Amino acid sequence: MVLGPLSDQHFADRLVSAIIRKGTPALVGLDPRAQSLPPGMLASQSPHDIAAAYQKFCCEVIDVVAPLVAAIKPQAAFFEQLGPAGCTALAEVIRYGAAKQLLVIVDGKRNDIGTTAAAYADAYLGPGDSSPWGGDALTVSPYLGDDSITPFLSTAQARGAGIFVLVKTSNPGGGRFQDLVADGLPLYRHVARFVEELADQSKGATGYGSVGAVAGATYPEQLAELRFAMPHTWLLIPGYGAQGGTAADCAAAFDDAGLGAIVNSSRGITFAYERSQYSHLAGAHWQQAVEQATRDMIAEFRTHTSAGRLPSPSGN
Amino acid sequence: MVLGPLSDQHFADRLVSAIIRKGTPALVGLDPRAQSLPPGMLASQSPHDIAAAYQKFCCEVIDVVAPLVAAIKPQAAFFEQLGPAGCTALAEVIRYGAAKQLLVIVDGKRNDIGTTAAAYADAYLGPGDSSPWGGDALTVSPYLGDDSITPFLSTAQARGAGIFVLVKTSNPGGGRFQDLVADGLPLYRHVARFVEELADQSKGATGYGSVGAVAGATYPEQLAELRFAMPHTWLLIPGYGAQGGTAADCAAAFDDAGLGAIVNSSRGITFAYERSQYSHLAGAHWQQAVEQATRDMIAEFRTHTSAGRLPSPSGN
Numbered sequence: 001m002v003l004g005p006l007s008d009q010h011f012a013d014r015l016v017s018a019i020i021r022k023g024t025p026a027l028v029g030l031d032p033r034a035q036s037l038p039p040g041m042l043a044s045q046s047p048h049d050i051a052a053a054y055q056k057f058c059c060e061v062i063d064v065v066a067p068l069v070a071a072i073k074p075q076a077a078f079f080e081q082l083g084p085a086g087c088t089a090l091a092e093v094i095r096y097g098a099a100k101q102l103l104v105i106v107d108g109k110r111n112d113i114g115t116t117a118a119a120y121a122d123a124y125l126g127p128g129d130s131s132p133w134g135g136d137a138l139t140v141s142p143y144l145g146d147d148s149i150t151p152f153l154s155t156a157q158a159r160g161a162g163i164f165v166l167v168k169t170s171n172p173g174g175g176r177f178q179d180l181v182a183d184g185l186p187l188y189r190h191v192a193r194f195v196e197e198l199a200d201q202s203k204g205a206t207g208y209g210s211v212g213a214v215a216g217a218t219y220p221e222q223l224a225e226l227r228f229a230m231p232h233t234w235l236l237i238p239g240y241g242a243q244g245g246t247a248a249d250c251a252a253a254f255d256d257a258g259l260g261a262i263v264n265s266s267r268g269i270t271f272a273y274e275r276s277q278y279s280h281l282a283g284a285h286w287q288q289a290v291e292q293a294t295r296d297m298i299a300e301f302r303t304h305t306s307a308g309r310l311p312s313p314s315g316n
Numbered sequence: 317m318v319l320g321p322l323s324d325q326h327f328a329d330r331l332v333s334a335i336i337r338k339g340t341p342a343l344v345g346l347d348p349r350a351q352s353l354p355p356g357m358l359a360s361q362s363p364h365d366i367a368a369a370y371q372k373f374c375c376e377v378i379d380v381v382a383p384l385v386a387a388i389k390p391q392a393a394f395f396e397q398l399g400p401a402g403c404t405a406l407a408e409v410i411r412y413g414a415a416k417q418l419l420v421i422v423d424g425k426r427n428d429i430g431t432t433a434a435a436y437a438d439a440y441l442g443p444g445d446s447s448p449w450g451g452d453a454l455t456v457s458p459y460l461g462d463d464s465i466t467p468f469l470s471t472a473q474a475r476g477a478g479i480f481v482l483v484k485t486s487n488p489g490g491g492r493f494q495d496l497v498a499d500g501l502p503l504y505r506h507v508a509r510f511v512e513e514l515a516d517q518s519k520g521a522t523g524y525g526s527v528g529a530v531a532g533a534t535y536p537e538q539l540a541e542l543r544f545a546m547p548h549t550w551l552l553i554p555g556y557g558a559q560g561g562t563a564a565d566c567a568a569a570f571d572d573a574g575l576g577a578i579v580n581s582s583r584g585i586t587f588a589y590e591r592s593q594y595s596h597l598a599g600a601h602w603q604q605a606v607e608q609a610t611r612d613m614i615a616e617f618r619t620h621t622s623a624g625r626l627p628s629p630s631g632n
Binding site: 031033047075077078080081082083084086087088090091109110111112113114115116117119120122123124132133141142143144145146147148166169170171172173174175176177178180181182183187190191194 | 347349363391393394396397398399400402403404406407423425426427428429430431432433435436438439440448449457458459460461462463464482485486487488489490491492493494496497498499503506507510
């Protein structure tokens with residue numbers, strides 16, 4: 001794989017650097033749930049104590065996975081569920097992940113129009129001191145149309161950040177609207193066409209743009225179709241693991257160099273100790289379950305996808 | 317107008333009660349912006365001070381409009397733009413509006429799948445002590461499909477709350493995907509059909525359901541079409557005022573009793589002192605500009621729409 005010099009001011013360049021350094025497209029989703037936290041972590045059922053426990057749990061997960069993966073994806077909903085105390089915890093988790101040199105993709109599925117979209121972009125996009133939340137990227141929903149997405153791209157480009165626009169989501173009901181066929185193409189392909197235009201316009205040294213697309217592992221044929229139709233668009237793939245997608249299902253989402261896609265696993269990693277193969281690591285050893293599940297996911301992708309062509313870091 | 321007994325446990329019933337009590341479908345949007353705040357309100361440009369100013373400003377707007385209108389609609393983006401301090405301010409603004417007997421529609425345009433959608437619903441839906449944010453309703457984006465919307469409806473129904481699903485948005489670029497024609501109908505009509513099914517299933521004593529739809533004043537023909545196609549669906553109408561829509565443009569969105577629609581004005585009311593006809597009320601008299609702009613909007617809707625058939629409360 002030969003790449004030109006990568007910029008630390010371009011999101012896709014930064015993502016590629018981090019993935020090459022770690023040798024894996026694995027992305028760890030942080031979806032904390034009170035009922036699944038390790039024993040002893042929850043002082044009480046008050047929102048304040050749950051928020052404190054989410055922060056502690058997520059930061060300990062980050063400690064385990066930071067040497068292994070390129071990025072984390074906190075899910076805003078579970079933090080917002082706790083009210084303002086949860087929002088404070090989310091900001092701390094993002095800050096902690098960034099301090100550990102992880103790229104942080106905030107999963108907020110935000111969208112709005114005009115200056116309101118610009119406010120969301122200003123809120124979440126921009127690592128370091130350039131935004132109050134400090135995300136490297138944000139997920140964005142496309143229903144509101146082109147002028148709801150371009151304000152996010154402007155801010156992303158100015159700050160070396162990125163966005164991932166929902167294209168083909170992993171849930172069973174996603175097809176209700178996304179698969180409707182207009183002018184010979186399903187809706188998700190119309191969205192994909194617009195996203196690819198923006199990605200092409202914003203591409204960096206790797207050929208990938210500051211705009212990516214969300215496409216679920218639960219639809220392998222569509223992943224292959226989208227990889228072909230969106231050559232400049234990085235794919236963020238949910239639906240692996242707990243939702244049923246396998247590494248083989250994701251194989252077509254990668255380019256020949258093992259790049260072009262990042263694959264999320266949330267509870268399959270963070271709550272690995274609830275899965276039968278790691279249940280011997282429940283309780284005091286829960287971090288070992290997190291580490292082993294992460295290593296197993298990395299190995300599965302190296303075996304079954306072109307991600308095996310990424311350099312293998314020593315120790316992984 | 318003859319209605320059966322209205323329930324205080326059903327969102328549309330509660331909305332109708334409040335609208336009849338105030339005699340207007342006017343909805344005041346709270347979209348605070350630092351550069352538009354009245355002089356002297358902003359202590360510094362720190363996020364903490366801006367958040368404090370947003371809270372103070374919005375609460376003072378609420379003091380003015382609470383006797384006049386049924387509901388307010390804070391825009392989450394402008395609060396989130398300030399990081400966690402803004403989230404705390406948003407929660408306080410919602411709490412203050414509820415204490416003033418206003419219905420609070422949180423404009424967050426949230427969406428996600430399965431248990432994540434349920435987490436957003438749990439976060440925002442439920443007045444009083446039943447949710448951490450305490451909203452009476454939340455705006456929801458439909459791209460993720462049917463199983464991304466039904467979790468919101470379950471929580472809404474259990475808590476006497478509501479949701480408004482984006483159908484035909486007010487922005488120029490909204491048509492990019494919403495107007496794509498599949499099976500003889502534009503996408504927004506497919507979304508409308510699903511929303512109407514849910515509204516019919518959840519209807520209360522007024523015939524309107526716990527699920528409403530967002531449809532912009534900037535598309536008057538589509539408003540008329542949607543009113544006809546969605547007889548059980550309350551319409552939340554943005555795009556009036558600053559975006560160009562008039563009361564006459566909204567007329568077809570109402571039923572014969574002056575019900576069925578609620579019309580938002582944000583900066584046209586909160587920052588009325590920036591408009592030429594109210595500029596004499598800038599500075600120390602900014603609250604008078606807010607009051608006058610609200611009364612002018614109410615009068616315009618009573619003149620140009622069937623909302624004139626609502627009882628006229630004394631003093632308005």
